[in-house]
Amino acid sequence: MKRHAWIWLCLGGLGACHASAMPGVADLAAPDAGARISLDHVQLAGGTEHAGDGVAQQRYVFQPAPRPQIAIAPAGGAWDWSGQGELRLRVQNAMPWAVTLEVAVDGAANQRLQATVGVPAGPAQTLVVPLRATSPRGEGMQAGPPMPFDDHGRPTLLATTVQGALDLRDVRAIRLGVPTPQTAQTLLFGRLDVAPGSASGHDAYAGIVDRYGQFTRADWPEKIDTDAALRAAVQARPATVRSAERDAYGGRLDVHGRDRTGWFRTQKRNGRWQLVTPDGHAFFSLGVNAVITDGGRSYVEGREFMFRDLPPDRGAWAAFYGSGDDRKPEQGASRGIDYNHGRWFDFYAANLYRVDGRDWLAAWRRRALDRLQAWGFNTLGNWSDDALGQAHRLPYTRSIEIAGDYANVSSGYDYWGRMPDPFDPRFAQAAERAAATASAGVRDDPWLLGYFADNELAWAGSGPQGRWGLALGTLAGTASSPAKRAFIADLKAKYRTPTQLAAAWGIALASWDTLDATGFAAPAPDEAHPAIARDYSAWLRRYADAYFRTVAEAIRHHDPHHLFLGGRFAVRTPEAVAACAQYCDVLSFNVYADLPQHGLDLAALHALDKPVLIGEFAFGSTDRGPFGAGPVAVWNEQQRGEAYAKFVAAAASDPNIVGAHWFDYADQPVTGRLLDGENSHFGLVGITDIPFGGFVQAVRAANEQVRDRR
Incomplete structure (x- = not known):
């Protein structure tokens, strides 16, 4: 057939036409006079079919092309969907694999709502798209429940994430597309409708957590x-x-x-960096982050309908309830997360109480150390229970959390907040306090491996100019910003006059006072003005030097013995990494990639000639309860073990890498942790403290090989 085709009224072989029951309805199995349908790289296949429940459907074959799609538009004018809350479409996937379907609803003036859903293979179901922007973040979590779900006996595929905006009084078209299929993909569609309210959204989240904190709608071996x-x-x-x-x-x-x-220290021998124990023996650090008991807390206030059989908040169970507000609106991680305050319940600790009664904490500590040693780990990673380190069964780390009323700078990323301003004298004071707190009682302990400083600071922004985000953000600050004053002083010392700076940067600059303006729009580097990139790079290095020098001096002042393990880089710049290498004993990176070599520029790190510790890595799947799989997802639990083994083997093979720490010990709550609603399956153990058997077997075998070979 032709590339474009219009379907008007009845089509031969598609059955009799019938009138729409209400405005805004189309039928892709038997098109009627209420709508017109165009096909772009999509073909009809056969005639009307009937699913097992007798509902009429029609096959549409999406051909290999950049964006094959079906467009449905009103026969004339626009649809008025005032008072409607959901778009509903009968759909069935005829392929033996899940097919990605993009749904867009267009309005006037380039308005659009859009959603992407995975349509699983299997029986017919109802696809429901809310007619408003929504996401699981609005329900207090970062990832939504798996679809489809049983909605009162009807299999329903809810689009849990919808983006955009739309005036429902003026709806112009609905588009159904499959993004860039490599082979023909066949979907069956039936009636398309709109309905008031958003009952499906509520039902999709209702009763999803049982008394143990487990997802109610799935089963797995450890449940x-x-x-x-x-x-x-x-x-x-x-x-x-x-x-x-x-x-x-x-x-x-x-x-x-x-x-x-x-004391623990580093040493390079025969071209290979290694950690060395206090007794003088080579040590490759295999650690686990967040070996703690309070990671299972999740807000319940306002969304009690999500939880089945919550214990009463009195008697012995009262100890596992609390209230507060852990989320910070200035952090990108928490932005848009609803149900972000009030009463919470600690599922993980409550399960520990069910197992061991009043002495649950002491029993858990013994059990956690027994497990970690049995599974081949030799280090307690960041944010772990201090008492575990004091047991002197495993070397441990400490985190220096620098906080205070010092100034800050936005790099444009700000996932965990704005950057500390190291040019503010109050920052040095805060670093001194933080180092004193972190080293208290441990400065003379040989079991302490070393200190991390902060975590995943926003050294860069986002997008193609992200490397320069901290320079751009500094100049956009207020005139009173210590960092901005220092940057302007550097520019004045180099260029002498505003005219010289204006020429070098290709901007208009009437006087130095122009730079003082809050929100000053500094230029992005370009090939015609190479001085911009040079000046920004110099500033980024000076900024990082000031930060790492200040922190290193505070650590050395309070603890001259132990290692400074760096700043746990996530987003980073070459300048920040080079500065860290100058002042730290070990460079630490949180690496979310399939292999360290794919998440780090190891050639550049080798040139810096500094040992490297991977402070976080993880692989998640969605077959053990929590809805998220994290930044590096695999299909199932078996592949988690395979990915772990490949990663640690690759880490141990690199001459600069001296350790790798898994994130983290226990799964996150199904409905999201307090901090930011993160709800991924990262754990060695579940929310019930039950180990994931197949995964820990793979971890144990991989750790054994790495420890013996390295």
């Missing part, structure tokens, strides 16, 4: 339904890892030639 099953699974003894003989700290006794200093 339990009784307290007895919970106790039996949690208290099972872990299998132990076999490894070469080690010193008290986990260092290799069969690797000699390292000096014994009484």
